[in-house]
Amino acid sequence: MEYFFELLFSGLTRGSIYALIALGYTMVYGIIGLINFAHGEMYMIGAFTALIVSSVLTIYGLPLPAILVLTALAAAVWAGAYGFTVERLAYRPLRNAPRLAPLISAIGMSIFLQNYVLLAQTPDFVPFPTLIPEFAFLEPYGGIVGSSDLVILAVSTLVMAALTLLIKYTRIGKAMRATAQDQKMALLVGINVDRIISLTFVVGSALAAIGGLLIASHIGQINFAIGFLAGIKAFTAAVLGGIGSIPGAVLGSFVLGLTEAFATGYVSSDYEDVFAFSLLVLILIFRPAGLLGKAAVEKV
Amino acid sequence: MLELRAIDAAYGHIQALRQVSLRVDRGEIVTLIGANGAGKTTTLMAISGLVPPCRGEILFEGRPVGGLPPEALVRLGICQVPEGRHVFPDLTVAENLDMGAFLRRDRRQVAADREHLYNLFPVLKQRRHQPGGTLSGGEQQMLAISRALMTRPRLLLLDEPSMGLAPLMTRHLFEIIIKINKEQQRTILLVEQNANLALQVADRGYVLENGRIVMHDTAAALRRNPDIQKAYLGI
Numbered sequence: 001m002e003y004f005f006e007l008l009f010s011g012l013t014r015g016s017i018y019a020l021i022a023l024g025y026t027m028v029y030g031i032i033g034l035i036n037f038a039h040g041e042m043y044m045i046g047a048f049t050a051l052i053v054s055s056v057l058t059i060y061g062l063p064l065p066a067i068l069v070l071t072a073l074a075a076a077v078w079a080g081a082y083g084f085t086v087e088r089l090a091y092r093p094l095r096n097a098p099r100l101a102p103l104i105s106a107i108g109m110s111i112f113l114q115n116y117v118l119l120a121q122t123p124d125f126v127p128f129p130t131l132i133p134e135f136a137f138l139e140p141y142g143g144i145v146g147s148s149d150l151v152i153l154a155v156s157t158l159v160m161a162a163l164t165l166l167i168k169y170t171r172i173g174k175a176m177r178a179t180a181q182d183q184k185m186a187l188l189v190g191i192n193v194d195r196i197i198s199l200t201f202v203v204g205s206a207l208a209a210i211g212g213l214l215i216a217s218h219i220g221q222i223n224f225a226i227g228f229l230a231g232i233k234a235f236t237a238a239v240l241g242g243i244g245s246i247p248g249a250v251l252g253s254f255v256l257g258l259t260e261a262f263a264t265g266y267v268s269s270d271y272e273d274v275f276a277f278s279l280l281v282l283i284l285i286f287r288p289a290g291l292l293g294k295a296a297v298e299k300v
Numbered sequence: 301m302l303e304l305r306a307i308d309a310a311y312g313h314i315q316a317l318r319q320v321s322l323r324v325d326r327g328e329i330v331t332l333i334g335a336n337g338a339g340k341t342t343t344l345m346a347i348s349g350l351v352p353p354c355r356g357e358i359l360f361e362g363r364p365v366g367g368l369p370p371e372a373l374v375r376l377g378i379c380q381v382p383e384g385r386h387v388f389p390d391l392t393v394a395e396n397l398d399m400g401a402f403l404r405r406d407r408r409q410v411a412a413d414r415e416h417l418y419n420l421f422p423v424l425k426q427r428r429h430q431p432g433g434t435l436s437g438g439e440q441q442m443l444a445i446s447r448a449l450m451t452r453p454r455l456l457l458l459d460e461p462s463m464g465l466a467p468l469m470t471r472h473l474f475e476i477i478i479k480i481n482k483e484q485q486r487t488i489l490l491v492e493q494n495a496n497l498a499l500q501v502a503d504r505g506y507v508l509e510n511g512r513i514v515m516h517d518t519a520a521a522l523r524r525n526p527d528i529q530k531a532y533l534g535i
Contacts, residue, residue, distance in 0.1 A: 171402065178388045178399050185386035188348060189451060190374030190403040 002144060007265040008258070009145040013218070015257025016156035019250045020211030021234030022241070023163065024083075024204025026249040029238070030180040031200050032095070034102050038086055038109035039208060040231015044224065045082050046075040046209020047216040048117060051128055058129065068131045072155075075213045076206035082113075083205025084198055092194070110227075117224040125223045128216040148218045159210060160250060163203070167246065176200060180244075208234075229273075236280045242293020251291055255279070301326045301487055302347070302378075302455055307356035307366075309339075309346045316342040317353070318511045324455065324489050329481050331490045331498040331519065333532055334508035340491040341383055343508070344457045347489075348380045349373045360455070375403055377454035383463060383491075385444040389433030393424050396432045396443055400450025410450070417446040420476070438469040442476075449480070456480070459491045470494070474501055495532035499523045507532075 021043050028036045053074040057067045090109045094102040132148040167173035179186040179196045186193050215230070216222045233256065241252025256276055263275035283290065302324040309317040317339045324330045332340050345351040347358060349370040358366040360376055368376075379400075388396050397417065401410045418425035421442045427435060432443060441461055448456060461477065462470040478501055481488050492498035499505055499519045507515040507528065515522070522528050 171398070174391065174395050174398055175402060177391060177395075181388045181390055182386050184350065185382065185388065186399075187350060187370040188374070188380050188382060188386075189399050189447065190371045190379075191399070192369075192371050 003265070006144045007261045009149050010265075011258035011261030012254065013149045013152050013257070014260060015237075015254035016153055017211045017215050017230075017253075018234045018237045018257055019160065019253035020156050020214075021208045021230060022238040022249040022253045023160070023246065024208050025235050025238040026241075026243055026246060027176075027200050027204050030244040030246075031176065031197055032091070033099070034091060034106065035235070035243075036091075036201075036204075037103070037106040037231070038090070038113060039204065040227035040229075040234070041110050041113040042079045042083055042205040042208040042227070043212035043230050043234075044117065044222070044227030045113065046079040046205075046212035047128070047222045047226065048121060048224075049078040049209065050075040050131075050213035050216060051126065051222065054129055054131055064131065064133045071131060072210055072213055075209040079209030079212075080202040080206040083201040086113075087198060087201040092197075110231075114224050114227065121224065123224065125221045128220055128222050130220065131213070131217040148214075152214045152218060155210065155214060159207060163207070164246070166203075172196075172199065233276060236276060239290055240280060240283050242290030245290070245292045245294075248290055248292035255291070301361060302489070303357075303359040304343070304347070305357040305359070307343075307346055307353045307358065309342055309351050309353045311342075311351070316351075316511055317346065319356070320508070320511070320513055321356075322506050322513060322516070324487060326487055327481075327485060328504065329477075329488045329490060329502045331492055331495075331502035331505045332508055333492060333495040333498055333505060336493075338508040339511040340508055341459055342511075344380055344382075344459050344489070344491055347373075347378060347457060371403070374451055374453075377452070378457065379448040379451040379453035379455075380457035381441075381444045381448045381459060381461065383459040385437075385440045387432035387435065387440045387443050387447075390431050392429050392431055393435070393443055394428040396447050397424075397450050400447035403451065413450055413452070417449060420479075421446060437464050438466070438473070441465065441469075441473060445476070445480075449484075449486075453486060455487045455489065457489050457491075460493055461490070462492060462494050462497065470497065477501060495528070496534075499533075 021039065024039050024042065025036060028034055050071045054067055054071040057070060086109050090105045091102050094105055132151045135147045138145065138147055138150065167176060175191045175196055179191060179193050183193055234253065237253040237256040238249045240256055241248030256279065259279050260272055260276055264272045304320055304322050307317055307320045308315065320343060332343060334340050342351055346353050349368055352367050357364055360378060365373060365376065388399060391399065397414055404410050423439055424443060424446060432440065435443060461473055465473065474497060477488065480486050490498055490502060499522055502519040505517065505519050505522045506513050
């Protein structure tokens with residue numbers, strides 16, 4: 001039973017990280033219909049920014065919780081700036097181009113950013129400091145749930161709740177939904193659609209960066225290529241839940257995380273990715289629009 | 301209030317408007333009639349800034365506004381209800397109205413305007429928590445017009461408001477359009493397939509054919525014109 005709970009927590013932790021990344025995919029897809037293949041790189045850049053900022057702050061001797069919060073802010077802002085720039089440079093000029101063009105541009109951005117970090121930083125794995133303090137009260141349950149599991153769950157729940165409130169109740173959030181539903185009409189009521197799209201990229205990238213920081217601290221090492229697999233997995237989660245749907249992305253992420261955790265725990269860890277992608281194939285066969293997605297209706 | 305001077309507009313290589321000139325004075329209802337594909341919708345899209353004219357001038361209250369982004373035009377007081385209504389389907393009725401007030405900061409006045417519209421269209425108040433996409437066609441048209449009125453337009457552009465509506469609903473809608481014009485003093489440029497109806501409510505009318513204005517006159521004179529009667533009024 002203890003093993004079951006250990007796997008459960010490991011699955012939830014994975015799921016919440018996937019969710020932080022998957023939200024960016026789904027929001028961007030919802031608003032401009034683009035699969036942003038450079039999104040995984042925002043997670044990687046977030047992790048690198050976090051490494052640099054946290055190292056500097058450690059030198060100044062700040063307490064651990066303060067370092068964690070400041071680092072998360074810095075990573076979110078910096079990755080947000082990257083997201084903004086990528087959209088401006090690589091996607092906006094192709095807004096009215098055939099759909100394949102921005103997709104190729106996105107893949108190009110992904111390759112460019114990976115290699116940029118490889119050259120500017122290092123091709124090797126670098127150790128990442130533990131930014132999450134050990135909680136004494138968790139010691140008796142050490143085998144089941146670690147401090148970082150708990151913090152990852154708490155932070156991602158908080159961030160997702162904040163995002164939900166933003167999208168549901170604020171003026172900007174409503175404008176984001178309006179733009180996703182009918183871009184032309186959004187323009188006609190005076191919404192600056194370009195600005196809303198930029199904002200979507202900034203928010204999505206910031207969330208991915210927070211995910212990157214949390215997982216880097218959990219695993220303890222990063223390199224320039226970590227965005228690729230994380231990005232593909234989160235993308236899988238977004239498709240699983242129904243791309244374009246925000247609750248779908250969260251649900252898909254937890255389904256994926258739990259599936260991976262239980263499958264590796266009870267079957268074999270060699271097949272971790274096989275389980276993830278088999279699940280995707282199954283869902284796409286039986287529910288092509290994803291768990292919460294709407295069946296696509298061609299507009300005429 | 302609004303003046304188009306020899307506007308050309310094109311989609312890629314397909315020219316949709318040639319030398320279109322028209323004028324709308326304060327307080328008027330002016331209608332633009334013509335067959336499918338004559339360029340009526342394109343004219344409104346050019347005014348709203350979605351299809352910027354490639355030649356010619358658009359003046360609003362005497363200042364050139366051609367080429368301004370749609371956002372700036374809404375701010376100046378030009379708002380369009382496009383063909384097919386385009387209610388945001390997954391936003392509630394209340395949220396749809398909020399989007400009409402997107403650029404406004406005067407919260408108290410916004411709330412008052414919303415109440416006023418709820419009085420004008422009680423069915424919208426009843427359904428204010430329902431997604432816009434679940435409303436009937438007529439209700440969606442009321443919502444689309446209300447959302448446009450939330451921007452406090454000085455010039456309201458209406459594109460085919462009667463499309464897809466039952467005759468009774470259409471008549472009700474046109475009564476409301478007259479009310480908006482007379483009571484709220486809003487100037488209206490009306491594009492309408494149903495020329496008969498449009499010429500009954502309008503002060504003046506323009507006839508568009510193949511992207512050109514071929515005739516303009518008072519609505520009463522157009523209604524009596526034998527060519528118009530034959531081509532557009534089915535008499």
